[in-house]
Amino acid sequence: MSRLSPFSSPLLLGFDSVERTLERIGKGADGYPPYNIERVRMRDADGGQEEQIIRITLAVAGFRPEDLEITTEENQLTIRGAQSEAKDREFLHRGIAARQFQKSFLFADGMRILGAELKTGLLMIDLARPRPERVVKKIEIAVSD
Known part of the structure; x- marks a missing residue:
């Protein structure tokens, strides 16, 4: 039995990458670490115009900056965390896992990372969303007889 995709319509041309993206999102649904995504209003560097940014906040208590790595490749932001084990520690009870x-x-095309900050166990990554420009382009029709 073949699988029908919502993007298989002949009216949706060039959306095959969206389908692959949705499949990739569905596979990576691990809940650790917990995170928030919020819209934050900020003033620009001149203190004038207000702009909206997107902030991703991850709860990474116990991780130091050197335990964390943030990378981007194409339109994917990846955050990795790995705590190093101290060999000289002897636990009588271990309830906090490393x-x-x-x-x-x-993220969408054109989005850019403004920066990352680790504060009180929270890793905050700020992203700027580009302002879309509305472009109307007239297509000339070539006549060949």
Whole structure:
């Protein structure tokens, strides 16, 4: 039995990459570490115009900056965390696991990363969304007889 895709319509041309993106999102649904995505209003560097940014906040208590790695490749932001084990420690009870993680986010074309900050166990990554320009282009019709 063949699988029908919502993007298989002949009216949706060039959306095959969107379908692949949705499949990739569905596979990476691990809940650790917990995170928030929020819209934040900020003033630009001149203190004039207000702009909106998107902030991704991950709860990474126990991780130091050197335990975290943030990379981008094409339109994918990847955050990796790995805590190093101290060999000289002897635990009588271990309730806090030294856990590794990898969390990925896909973002739209043109989005750019403004920066990242680690503060009180929260890793905050700010992204700027480009302002879309509305372009209307007239297509000339060539006549050949």
